[in-house]
Amino acid sequence: MAIILGIDLGTQSVKAVVIDTERGIIATAGKDYKVFVPQVDYAEEDAEDWWRASKEVLRQLKQDARKEYDAIESIGITGQMHGLVALDKGGRPNMPSIIWVDQRSKRQVEEIYEKVGAEAIAAHIHNRIFTGFALPSLLWVKEKRPEIYRKIDRICNAKDYIRMKLTGELACEVTDASSTTMFDLPARNWYFEMLDQLDIDGGILPPCHESVDIAGCVTQSAAEETGLRKGIPVIYGAGDQSGLIMGNGVYREGLLVANIGTGGTMATYSGNDVYDRKLRTHTFCNATEKSYTVFGAVLGGGISLRWLRDNILEAPNYEKMTVCAAEIDAGSEGVLFLPYLGGERTPHMNPDASGLFFGLKLKHDSRHMIRAVMEGVVYALKDSLRVLEETGIQTERIIASGGGARSGLWLQMQADIFGKEVVSTHAQEQAALGIGIIAGIGTGIFQDAKEGCDCLVAYDNRHYYPDKKNAGIYDEGYETFRELYRANETIMNHSAKMR
Numbered sequence: 001m002a003i004i005l006g007i008d009l010g011t012q013s014v015k016a017v018v019i020d021t022e023r024g025i026i027a028t029a030g031k032d033y034k035v036f037v038p039q040v041d042y043a044e045e046d047a048e049d050w051w052r053a054s055k056e057v058l059r060q061l062k063q064d065a066r067k068e069y070d071a072i073e074s075i076g077i078t079g080q081m082h083g084l085v086a087l088d089k090g091g092r093p094n095m096p097s098i099i100w101v102d103q104r105s106k107r108q109v110e111e112i113y114e115k116v117g118a119e120a121i122a123a124h125i126h127n128r129i130f131t132g133f134a135l136p137s138l139l140w141v142k143e144k145r146p147e148i149y150r151k152i153d154r155i156c157n158a159k160d161y162i163r164m165k166l167t168g169e170l171a172c173e174v175t176d177a178s179s180t181t182m183f184d185l186p187a188r189n190w191y192f193e194m195l196d197q198l199d200i201d202g203g204i205l206p207p208c209h210e211s212v213d214i215a216g217c218v219t220q221s222a223a224e225e226t227g228l229r230k231g232i233p234v235i236y237g238a239g240d241q242s243g244l245i246m247g248n249g250v251y252r253e254g255l256l257v258a259n260i261g262t263g264g265t266m267a268t269y270s271g272n273d274v275y276d277r278k279l280r281t282h283t284f285c286n287a288t289e290k291s292y293t294v295f296g297a298v299l300g301g302g303i304s305l306r307w308l309r310d311n312i313l314e315a316p317n318y319e320k321m322t323v324c325a326a327e328i329d330a331g332s333e334g335v336l337f338l339p340y341l342g343g344e345r346t347p348h349m350n351p352d353a354s355g356l357f358f359g360l361k362l363k364h365d366s367r368h369m370i371r372a373v374m375e376g377v378v379y380a381l382k383d384s385l386r387v388l389e390e391t392g393i394q395t396e397r398i399i400a401s402g403g404g405a406r407s408g409l410w411l412q413m414q415a416d417i418f419g420k421e422v423v424s425t426h427a428q429e430q431a432a433l434g435i436g437i438i439a440g441i442g443t444g445i446f447q448d449a450k451e452g453c454d455c456l457v458a459y460d461n462r463h464y465y466p467d468k469k470n471a472g473i474y475d476e477g478y479e480t481f482r483e484l485y486r487a488n489e490t491i492m493n494h495s496a497k498m499r
């Protein structure tokens, strides 16, 4: 028996779990923090808020499960990917962190393509450069805030900051480093040649390690601040997509995770460096065995339902909304929704894409709109599935994950729209569990990912199978969904420029 701590530094909150290798997750705690939007297109967070929230969560866990907390022997941290944390010589943040949601760097994305060239980007990075990723954000700082840029000593990703607070050492690791798009994927190291071309000093990049390796141990001062024992080993950790797939038991090819959290992802494991030649999906390093995480990213996943609940319907909760949606037949009687409220990555890679309701008539009411939003999110995930399948990725079954998996209606919709069997796991905090498993591998508690997942990932008994009677309705709905974007893309791009 061993006790592991997994921390997931998400976009809107930090969640942490204490895992007993015999009993599974025995304590969970979470704490929200703010996303600051000082101007249109900006999205920032304060790294000190992350640390404050993490300490609060850790103290809560200590209170809830003192005996186990004191016995923790391994720590892993996962978290939101892509963003830019800039630190001064003393390791202090010298500006608010620009997170992945941010869209201020459209001009810098164009500049990177002009200077580096699409071919070199595809060959070395295997991913499209997108607003909110650390590379264009850093160029934005260089151009627009030169006084801050000059004082940057090191940069890192969000969870690296928390690891530094725990161990006293700053470092990066391959999964998050590849998500910055400053990383040469085939070389599994920073892409220094491109940084030279863009006149970025490669010296600000901390050394890059493998996720499972041990980064250091909890220091005396971190122990005093968190109540953790001094000396517990902390692994380098991984971006949240690696944590997520591991926490859903996806450590081999043939299994796919459909996650509906704030955003949405359709993610899988690959032993090989496969990537979509049109760069519509992401291929980043994965945490174990020098493998890869390949996924499609939907920017408006669960947040679309939240937007409908809070901004439009002022509905009391998701449960009531999904009960209403279930009263309406598959296909929402012709109402369709494009969930591009914050732009879209897979497959359009267009920050200017926008949300759209279509097909509304006098007979429709809020129930149709709720159902259409839920269906729209799944159609968007199906776009990701389609592109992954085009790159040769095969799926036996789909594991539904994230807050969206709490709804039986959403799970059945996924089975119907994907046309595949859908299951989900017992755990709610899959990314935190996943990084716990990865920490277990790094510290010798588990021999490998299979052993860790066999031990800690349990699937629900409920299986959802495609309902044949809905197949035709959803096939037609999906074709119209795709056509709607094609027909409106130019208008969306034009109106974004007018803003």
Ligand SMILES: Nc1ncnc2c1ncn2[C@@H]1O[C@H](COP(=O)(O)OP(=O)(O)O)[C@@H](O)[C@H]1O
Residues within 6 Å of the ligand: 010, 011, 012, 013, 260, 261, 262, 263, 301, 302, 303, 304, 305, 306, 318, 319, 322, 402, 403, 404, 405, 406, 407, 410
């Ligand atoms: N009971 C529910 N029914 C339907 N959807 C739900 C339910 N609970 C949560 N959700 C969806 O899950 C989303 C939050 O998922 P979560 O995985 O907690 O997000 P994150 O980890 O990104 O904060 C919500 O925005 C909502 O769309």
Ligand SMILES: O=C(CO)[C@@H](O)[C@H](O)COP(=O)(O)O
Residues within 6 Å of the ligand: 009, 010, 011, 012, 079, 080, 081, 082, 100, 240, 241, 261, 262, 263, 297
């Ligand atoms: O953008 C991506 C992956 O490309 C997200 O996975 C972020 O890394 C944050 O996820 P949540 O905090 O919303 O779960």
